[in-house]
Amino acid sequence: MNFLLSSNLIVSFILIQPILDLITSLVVRNMALPITLGLVIRSLFMAYLCIYVLVTKSNNNKLIKYSKIALSMILIYIAFFLVFTIFNKDRSLILIEVKGIIKSFYFPIVLCGLFVYNQKYKINISNKLLVLTLMIYTSIIFIATVTNTYFNSYNSNGYGSVGWxxxxxxxGSIMAILIPFTISSLVNDKDRLLNTLACTICIASTMFLGTKVPFLSLGGTTVFIIIYYIILNIYNIFSTYYKRDFNLKRIILIMNTILISMILIFPFSPLYKNIQRNYGDLIQRIVNNISHNKVDKNTQIEDKENSDSVSKDEIVTAVLSKRTIYADIIKQKFNNSSWIDKLFGIGYNVEIRDEIYTKKTIDSKQLELLQKLGFIVEINDEVYTQKTIELDQLDILYRHGILGFVVYFAQFIAIILLIAKQIILKMEYFLNLDVVICIIDIVLALGIAFTAGHILTAPAVGFFLITSTIKLYNDIFKKVV
Incomplete structure (x- = not known):
């Protein structure tokens, strides 16, 4: 099957991701289809990789053998999950479960497939490839916004342009994952015109989009690179072993230009309006509370009745955009489920009447909010939810149980441990910005997955975490094993 799968084909598949997402958006907005074109194409790609791994000979390569076992365990689990769902749940809603499991398990299956291919024929994932991919995404957002033909990021509930x-x-999550490569290329790459243009459009699109994640990725990466090169400069002064050649003043100038641009644009951006709208009251209460607690030390008087205190739970709920409310309900359902459900998961169409009305886990205001957000669906006098928590680790655990959770992360954890072991044995890797940026990127992606979701359980986004992982592997292990 090698003639149908090549490094060039995989590179092309990376580049067409923005086009897939664009076509999917236009189709979804204009046609009522149960399955999108993007999901179909990505599912076919995933299915082909499954077949590729299973028919590929390991030739005594232990990593390929392990990947084949990991993929086989995933497929066995999926088979059990679907059989259990068919015989124990409403079969008219089986499509929901199938879509859910395809979207969730896209990440580990494609990771297995591309890792096995990469063991035999190295995939050339360059910074330039990832910069071009981000540039396509951001250019579409930029063009749609300046021509006033864009779609709102949050419909009528917020501000921002998601382009087309x-x-x-x-x-936003895709942008966040690709931004570190763009910023590092601006520092390292010789093609400064392309990288400067890509970075400029990226800054503008990050502000237009109106979501926190790419903004924090852009600002955080910029600050990190400043700190990284300052430390590297100190290392160069005291080290006689291995020195890096770079212009610290130029790097700090470029990074400060990005930060100043972000600061100047921020007060006029949709992102600022969304923060004001969603967190303005909470921020004001925190400020008032801090001011109130600055009591004259001589009098030591504190009027508790007038203090507008803010609890930690309120802050966590606000930062996680009310995901903790969803998590509490699904957790309650999972805890009350049978041992089979705990092993294989409760699925994607979950009956939650008892958890809402009997157990009293939420109050009336929260119930009203959940109804407005579409978390609650009533079917034949039963109360269901088909909405994910959007905290990826919890969605995988509760929807797919303990067994699903284990087989899901087995391949990824094995690769990360393999990379970590090699880095520990050779700490000089930290002198290579490409390696460090890949590490930061993976940590960033996992941080987003565990706090905002839409990474591991979203095929379009998870694919870029896979590319970052394989790129890091190739940077660490220069030769194919």
Whole structure:
């Protein structure tokens, strides 16, 4: 099957991701289809990789053998999950479960497939490739916004332009994952015109989009690179072993220009309006509370009745955009489920009447909010939810149980441990910005997955975490094993 799968084909598949997302958006907005074109194409790609791994000979390569076992365990789990769902749940809603499991398990299956291919024929994932991919995404957002033909990021519930794409959270997460490569290329790459243009459009699109994640990725990466090169400069002064040649003043100038641009644009951006709208009251209460607690030390008087205190739970709920409310309900359902459900998961169409009305886990205001957000669906006098928590680790655990959780992360954890072991044995890797940026990028992606979701359980986004992982592997292990 090698003639149908090549490094060039995989590189092309990376580049067409923005086009897939664009076509999917336009189709979804104009046609009522149960399955999108993007999901179909990505599912076919995933299915082909499954077949590729299973028919590929390991030739005594232990990593390929392990990947084949990991993929086989995933497929066995999926088979059990679907059989259990068919015989124990409403079969008219089986499509929901199938879509859910395809979207969730896209990440580990494609990771297995591309890792096995990469063991035999190295995939050339360059910074330039990832910069070009981000540039396509951001250019579409930029053009749509300046021509006033864009779609709102949050419909009528907020501010921002998602360009001609569909889901602002997913596009924002993709941008966040690709931004570190763009910023590092601006420092390292000789093609400064392309990287400067890509970075300029990226800054503008990050502000237009109106979501926090790419903004924090852009600002955080910029600050990190400043700190990294200052430390590297100190290392160069005291080290006689291995020195890096770079212009510290130029790097700090470029990074400060990005930060100043972000600061100047921020007060006029949709992102600022969304923060004001969603967190303005909470921020004001925190400020008032801090001011109130600055009591004259001589009098030591504190009027508790007038203090507008803010609890930690309120802050966490606000930062996680009310995901903790969803998590509490699904957790309650999972804890009350049978041992089979705990092993294989409760699925994607979950009956939650007892958890809402009997157990009293939420109050009336929260119930009203959940109804407005579409978390609650009533079917035949039963109360269901088909909405994910959007905290990827919890969605995988509760929807797919303990067994699903284990087989899901087995391949990824094995690769990360393999990379970590090699880095520990040779700490000089930290002198290579490409390696460090890949590490930061993976940590960033996992941080987003565990706090905002839309990474591991979103095929369009998870694919770029896979590319970052394989790129890091190739940077660490220069030769194919």
């Amino acid at each position: 794409f569909y889901a602002a959270n997913e596009i």
